[in-house]
Amino acid sequence: MTEHSRVFFLFRSDAGEIDAATWRQWTLLLAGIFAALAIGWIFLEPYADHDLTSGLWMTAGILAANLYRLLFGLAILLILISHYNLSAKRWRDIGRPPALAGLLPLVAALCAAVHWLEPRVSPALPHAVTLAADAALAAVVVWNVVELGGLRRR
Numbered sequence: 001m002t003e004h005s006r007v008f009f010l011f012r013s014d015a016g017e018i019d020a021a022t023w024r025q026w027t028l029l030l031a032g033i034f035a036a037l038a039i040g041w042i043f044l045e046p047y048a049d050h051d052l053t054s055g056l057w058m059t060a061g062i063l064a065a066n067l068y069r070l071l072f073g074l075a076i077l078l079i080l081i082s083h084y085n086l087s088a089k090r091w092r093d094i095g096r097p098p099a100l101a102g103l104l105p106l107v108a109a110l111c112a113a114v115h116w117l118e119p120r121v122s123p124a125l126p127h128a129v130t131l132a133a134d135a136a137l138a139a140v141v142v143w144n145v146v147e148l149g150g151l152r153r154r
Helices: 003-011 020-048 060-093 098-121 127-148
Strands: none
Touching: 003 020, 003 060, 020 060, 020 127, 060 098, 060 127, 098 127
């Protein structure tokens, strides 16, 4: 199997089965890509917010930051879809419903939405909701790593 067809098999379809080592390897790759993109966003975010009533309407920094924001959002969606397909294969391999693979992307997207929403509607959305979303995401991540990463004794 060529590397291209292997990547196609792993990320573009939820059909098939994979072992724990393969799941760990490719999940770490997806997490690394996400981390690198998130670090880039941390540095560019201050340039993305601009008050249209003051200063220049558009500068190169504002344009670059907002273009990065758009591409970052698209990349996150592709990472979540790829991780779903990867995890569905692993859930099937351990004899569990592959639909469980949708839980991590769903909780991650909801957690991100709560983080985005909280500063915009505070104090209507208590900080405890954000902390609860973080706790739920952490629990789902740990559960996935234990179950899919082969850390649980059978």
